[in-house]
């Protein structure tokens with residue numbers, strides 16, 4: 426992409442009401458624009474990041490055996506009357522009437538819709554386990570939308586729903602999601618810890634929230650330090666084998682959000698292992714059994730020929746929130762530092778003297794080579810001061826900067842800067858291109 430033909434409205438100053446660093450940087454780097462409280466337009470750079478996060482989530486869901494669908498944003502109130510939630514949900518639900526005076530709502534979540542889909546088609550235990558997910562916009566009329574996309578009213582969520590014949594099978598489905606979530610966050614360059622969360626009226630141990638540690642997090646987290654450094658399981662585990670050991674290696678270490686905190690258990694750990702921190706909730710998984718299948722009549726025939734209510738769980742990832750959470754975890758005074766997996770462009774080419782035949786020639790050559798190598802470069806070909814170009818490129822956080830100026834061109838070199846470390850090197854163009862392509 427040539428910057429002269431792109432739309433990247435960077436700002437010198439963030440609006441004063443942006444309180445946390447990720448919100449400020451998302452506005453300044455021209456990723457999002459607020460349209461109303463908690464409602465954002467995604468500008469080109471932000472949209473690219475959002476799509477990349479979405480794709481990582483999608484790939485890990487698919488790997489763990491979930492199947493993608495797309496459910497509508499508008500849902501029938503009558504479905505929610507079946508589950509009993511239409512009246513319970515309260516003011517967070519945006520209620521709408523169509524021209525026939527039929528009650529609709531903008532989905533804050535999709536248990537009812539997915540249960541309706543399931544009950545319409547699936548009748549036998551032989552079709553289980555099943556896990557259906559979608560990546561779709563949700564609306565919750567939050568009392569206090571804040572921190573930009575972190576707590577929006579309209580936000581993008583990946584929500585998956587598992588269907589199983591009994592609780593033991595539901596646990597296997599839960600375990601697959603638990604581990605898939607860890608892989609998602611690791612690919613996004615994040616350290617996420619699973620903490621015990623409120624299982625609701627059904628009780629049990631199958632409810633976890635995934636927390637990114639950050640000072641600006643809205644939740645308080647108490648955890649065993651070893652959990653922070655424990656890596657993700659990686660893609661090569663046997664997804665449909667026994668995952669219990671992989672999961673309990675993690676859940677056996679203490680970790681809880683404040684509402685589930687057990688001070689006595691926490692204090693029983695060696696002092697050096699106790700960690701109290703703020704966390705951003707980037708995912709939430711839980712098992713809720715027959716909560717929807719019973720009132721909505723989602724039954725399957727078991728091996729013994731008897732019909733039973735299907736056992737369900739749901740699994741959410743805050744896709745748009747993650748854009749903010751990644752920035753909270755990865756930035757410096759100059760701006761964002763995107764991990765390569767979600768960076769809007771793979772490299773930036775900075776022409777420090779547009780119109781100089783030598784600089785133009787080297788930049789065009791670099792731009793072509795990087796494009797051909799699939800790096801998706803952003804070429805700053807605007808006639809602007811070098812200082813402004815450096816500042817904008819640092820701000821938007823592209824992992825590599827290939828800097829081309831007249832002096833270097835005369836000496837047969839370009840400058841290569843790695844955004845994350847600030848490390849710079851002068852080297853011939855070929856070598857610089859090779860370094861970028863090899864990561």
Ligand SMILES: Nc1ncnc2c1ncn2[C@@H]1O[C@H](COP(=O)(O)OP(=O)(O)O)[C@@H](O)[C@H]1O
Pocket residue numbers: 534565567574575576577578580582706707708709741742743744745746
């Ligand atoms: N208002 C919001 N803005 C952005 N992301 C949200 C919002 N509410 C929830 N999420 C994300 O969606 C995930 C699943 O939501 P869920 O657990 O159902 O919400 P809650 O924690 O509010 O009960 C959360 O872990 C979070 O990452």
Ligand SMILES: [Mg+2]
Pocket residue numbers: 634706708709
């Ligand atoms: Mg939650």
